[in-house]
Every structure is written in structure tokens, then in C-alpha cells.
Amino acid sequence: MSSEKEAVISLKNVDKSFGNMVVAKNISMSVKSGEIVALLGQTGAGKSTVMNMIMGTLRPTGGEVRVAGHDPYNEFDKLRGKLAVSFQTDRLLPWRTTVENTELGLLILGVPAKEARERALTWLKRVKLDGAENKYPHELSGGMRQRVSLARALCVDPELILLDESFSQLDHVTSKALREDFAKVARQYNKTCLFVTHRIEDALEMSDRVIVLRPGAGIALEQSIDDAMRADETRLRELHQTIADRMGSGPAA
Ligand SMILES: Nc1ncnc2c1ncn2[C@@H]1O[C@H](COP(=O)(O)OP(=O)(O)OP(=O)(O)O)[C@@H](O)[C@H]1O
Ligand SMILES: [Mg+2]
Numbered sequence: 724m725s726s727e728k729e730a731v732i733s734l735k736n737v738d739k740s741f742g743n744m745v746v747a748k749n750i751s752m753s754v755k756s757g758e759i760v761a762l763l764g765q766t767g768a769g770k771s772t773v774m775n776m777i778m779g780t781l782r783p784t785g786g787e788v789r790v791a792g793h794d795p796y797n798e799f800d801k802l803r804g805k806l807a808v809s810f811q812t813d814r815l816l817p818w819r820t821t822v823e824n825t826e827l828g829l830l831i832l833g834v835p836a837k838e839a840r841e842r843a844l845t846w847l848k849r850v851k852l853d854g855a856e857n858k859y860p861h862e863l864s865g866g867m868r869q870r871v872s873l874a875r876a877l878c879v880d881p882e883l884i885l886l887d888e889s890f891s892q893l894d895h896v897t898s899k900a901l902r903e904d905f906a907k908v909a910r911q912y913n914k915t916c917l918f919v920t921h922r923i924e925d926a927l928e929m930s931d932r933v934i935v936l937r938p939g940a941g942i943a944l945e946q947s948i949d950d951a952m953r954a955d956e957t958r959l960r961e962l963h964q965t966i967a968d969r970m971g972s973g974p975a976a
Contacts (some may be wrong), residue, residue, distance in 0.1 A: 728788075729755045731883050731915045732777055737786035739772055746772050750786070750941045752934055754883075759909055761917045761926035764936035765970050768961050770919040773936065774887050777917070778808060791882055806830050807876035811888035813868040815860040821858040821871050822847065828879045846878040847871075849908055866897035873905060877914070884909070886918035890925060902929050927959060935969045943969040 730753040739747040746769040754760045764770045775781035776788050779795030779802065788794065793801045807828070815824045827844035830836065847853055850870040860868055870887060876884055888900045890905075906929045909916050920926055926933045930948060937943035944966065952958050 731756050731791055733787075733789045733916060734773075734776075735787045735789075737773075737776065737788060738784045739769070739776065739781070740784045745939050747783075747936075748939070748941045750936075751882060752942060752945070754917050755914060756882075756915050757913045758932065759906065759918070759930050761930035761933045761935055762919045762936065763921065763923065763926050763966060765921060765972060766940065768936040768938045768970070770921075770936055771887055774885055774917070774919055778806070778885060798949035804879055805882040806885065807879055807883070808874040808885045809869075809872045809889045810886075811892055813860075813872040815868055817860050818911045820857050820859055821852060821863070822926060824860070824871055825875045825878060826951075828875055832879060842878050843874070846874040849877075850874045864897075866893050866901060869893060870904075871903060873901075875893055877908065877912075882915060884914055886916065888919055888921070891920060891922060898925075903931070905929070923963050923970075926966070927953065927963065933966065935966055937969065 732754040826839040829839035935944040
């Protein structure tokens with residue numbers, strides 16, 4: 724099936740338990756090339772656990788996870804350079820400047836220094852950080868550091884970008900601006916993105932589709948969103964309410 728072919732991420736009947744605690748049950752979902760999908764859920768719903776299985780840092784208890792056709796846990800090497808991640812904490816190296824932090828992933832992948840520098844500078848411009856190239860992390864605001872982290876993730880030209888609460892710790896205005904900029908850049912360069920958030924507004928604003936996880940269970944709701952819907956306040960309010968209900972509905976009976 725062509726839709727399967729296009730899936731950059733696919734989970735089939737995935738279960739995950741820690742000891743006898745069931746975190747994910749029978750999760751099937753996919754993210755297609757160029758899609759921006761939000762993974763929503765209240766705290767402890769299993770969002771980061773799902774992300775970790777996609778990144779290949781956790782092995783599912785049952786079912787199958789594929790990223791760009793590979794098993795991320797057992798074929799981690801095959802995904803080098805195809806997958807980039809950015810987290811809530813920006814994980815910048817304090818002794819490297821903005822541009823040095825941004826080019827790091829490229830240097831690790833063996834890109835020549837001159838090209839790495841050029842690509843890093845280009846991406847810093849795209850996330851509106853030109854002028855801050857030579858500053859150290861401690862000289863930047865939280866929002867600026869988050870932008871460096873995004874530029875670093877994007878400049879390796881990954882097939883897939885995974886964000887776990889990358890915008891949540893920022894104040895409302897900064898977070899909104901960064902989300903808008905990120906979504907614009909991601910769409911312009913046709914990046915596939917799965918991002919985790921517990922804030923419904925973030926998901927409604929940025930994504931083509933939202934997937935809601937229920938604690939100890941699986942997917943409570945899956946809903947596509949388009950710009951027409953985003954422009955319709957009534958529908959948006961209804962959807963917000965539906966998502967809130969599903970997020971809070973507890974484990975499946
Ligand atoms: N390595 C682990 N060992 C044992 N339990 C774990 C482990 N990782 C996560 N859990 C448990 O699994 C559940 C889901 O955790 P997870 O981090 O996936 O939630 P989350 O949806 O990302 O929450 P948050 O919004 O707070 O980040 C929690 O109850 C957590 O305590
Ligand atoms: Mg989490």
C-alpha cells in the first residue's frame with residue numbers, strides 16, 4: 724500500500740510495560756513524510772515512552788516499531804543522520820558558542836568543517852538567530868537556547884525530527900513565536916515531525932494531526948486538523964474540549 728510506503732514512523736500493535744506497570748497498550752499509529760503530528764497526553768500518559776521507542780532508546784514489550792523502514796532499537800546505526808531530536812532541556816554545551824553548538828551534529832557525522840559552519844549559519848538565520856552566532860549559552864535567553872537546539876536538529880537535514888516538550892517551558896509569547904517559526908520552517912523544508920506536548924493549544928496550532936494518549940492504555944483520539952478548522956473558532960473550541968475530555972478519561976475499561 725502506498726500510504727505504508729510513505730510512513731516515516733510506524734507503530735503496529737505496540738505494547739510497553741515496566742515490570743507489571745502497563746504504559747502503552749496496543750498502539751498503532753503512523754506519521755507520513757512531510758506531516759507534522761502532535762502527540763498529546765496528560766503527565767504520565769506515556770508520551771516520552773513512545774518517543775523513546777521511536778528513537779530506539781527503549782525496546783517495545785510487544786509489537787513493531789519502524790522508522791524509515793528500520794527497527795530503531797536494533798538498527799540504530801542505519802538511522803544515523805536521518806533522525807534528529809530536540810528536548811525540553813536544550814542540552815547545549817556551555818563551552819561552545821551558538822554556531823559551534825549548531826554545527827556539532829554535522830561534525831559528528833563527518834561533514835567537512837567549512838561546510839558544517841556554512842550550514843549551521845544558514846539554519847541560525849532561518850530560526851532568527853543571526854547576530855547571536857558567537858555568544859555562549861549563558862549569554863542567551865531560554866527561547867534563544869531553544870532556537871539553537873532546533874537549528875542544531877534541523878541542520879543535519881534529517882528525514883524526521885522528534886521534539887519532546889521543546890516549547891513548553893518558555894513563556895507564552897516566546898513559545899508561540901517559536902512554534903510558529905518552527906512550523907513554518909518545517910513546512911517550507913518539508914520536514915516530517917512528531918512532537919510531544921501536554922498543551923492542547925500547541926497541538927492545535929501547529930499540527931496536521933493530533934494523537935491523544937491515555938494513561939496505561941493506547942490512543943484515545945486521533946484527529947486531523949487543517950487551516951480551515953484552525954480558522955473556525957467554534958470547531959476549534961469543540962475540538963479543544965474533546966481532546967481535554969479524552970486526555971483525562973483514564974485507562975480504557
Ligand atoms: N524507565 C522507566 N522505568 C519505569 N517506569 C517508567 C520508566 N519510564 C517511564 N516510566 C513510567 O511510565 C509512565 C509514563 O511515563 P512517560 O515519561 O512516558 O510519560 P509522559 O507522558 O512523557 O509524561 P510527562 O508529560 O510528565 O513528560 C509513568 O508512570 C512513568 O513513571
Ligand atoms: Mg514526557
